[in-house]
Amino acid sequence: METRSNHVLVGAVVLILLAVLALFIVWLAQLSGGNDREYDIFYKQSVDGLSAGSQVTFSGVPSGQVKEIAFWQPDPSLVRVRISVKPEVPILEGTTASIQGSFTGPSSVQLDGATKGAPPIECPRERPRAACPLGVPVIPTKTGGLGALLSSAPRLLERISTLTERLGTLLDDKNQASISGILSNTNRLTKSLADRGPEIAATLAETRTAIQQFGNATEQIGTLAATTNGVLSDDVRPTIANLNRTIASARKSMETLDATIGDARPGVQMLSKKTIPEIGQLVQDLRVMSTSLASVAEKLDQGGASSLVGSPKLPDYKPSKK
The missing domain is CATH 1.10.287 (Helix Hairpins)
Incomplete structure (x- = not known):
């Protein structure tokens, strides 16, 4: 009976010690990393050199560690890396992640690019699954450093x-x-x-002289054009003004002539319709009168004045001889 009581006591003590040890381990876990924040990083490049426990640095300062590396099942070309960082690390919008490789040791995850005043990277309240597919914020990646060189080496x-x-x-x-x-x-x-250096130099000199002469000729042409413009301005413009005045006077004279013709048109019409026929009749009467006068003159010439008042004298009768 006494031996059985000792076994129960020993078992109870062992259970109490195990419970205390478990509580101590949980306390240590909370003390060491209970407040760490987790993030996912999706890499398209090789993550050779990374492993669980690899270091995570922010601008070269140790800030956390890699917790998990796995394939991303929806897209096999991506590798998902889960990291945990200390709560005081400024994971803000604009922060990017790259793999910092090394020939002598394991690779590490390098974080940098935080902008002052930017909000922290968090899962949005609206459609959180689109931005945080596994429930933790996602840090965008960038290719750089030795990792980029190694990925592009093939x-x-x-x-x-x-x-x-x-x-x-x-x-x-x-x-x-x-x-x-x-x-x-x-x-x-x-x-x-x-060998032809002197000839080339002479040709260049002649070309330079020709260009200079062409410039002088162009300047003279410009002067001539300015003179021509002055002549046109001083001589031709007054002449054009006089010509314009002459044309205006001629136009006024034409208008006056048109008005005069318009006023004389009734008299001309009367002359052509009445006066000219009367003049024609008068000319015909004068022609008849001149014919009559010519006949009277002929009678006066042949018979004298008596021929005008008496009949003409008959010729003497002479009997014919048989």
Whole structure:
């Protein structure tokens, strides 16, 4: 009976110690990181070098650690990295995350780019699933540092390989002979230009003189144009003014003549309709009268004045001889 009581007492003591140890562990967990904030980062590049427990820095200052690395099932090209940072770290809008690689040690997550006065990155109240698919805020990424270099290394090596192959094709024996010929021709051309240096200098001097003469001629043409404008302004404009006055006077005279013709039109019509026929009749009467006078004059000439009042004298009768 006494041995059984001892076992119960020992079991109770062990249970109490385990409970105290569990409470102590929970207290330590709360003391060490209970208030840390969690964020998700979605990378399209390789996260080689990162692992759970890797360091998270903000502008080079240690600020947290990586908690989880996993594929993002809706889009397999993305890798989700869950980090936890201290509450005093300013994760504001404008903050970006990049992978800081190292050849000698593990990679780390580098945070930077916070803007003064910007609000913190949080899940919105409206449609939170769109901005925070797993319930925690998302920090946007940027490619930079050694991580960017390592991610682009395969493409860079491929381009270097292509460039090397093209250089090899360019510098084969045939192209080398062509390049040698081009260099030889270039040397001969350079030598010919050096030999003709004085002639080229003389040609340039003549060209400079011609350009100067052309400039002088242009200036003279400008002066002539200004003089022509002055002549036109001083001589032609008064003449044009006189011509305008003459045209105005002629127009006024034409208007006066039109008015005079209009006033004389009734008299002209009367002359053509009445006076001219009467003059024609008078001329006809005068013609008849002149004919009569001519006949009287002829009678006076032949018979004298008596021929006008008596009948003409009959001729003497003479009997015919048988």
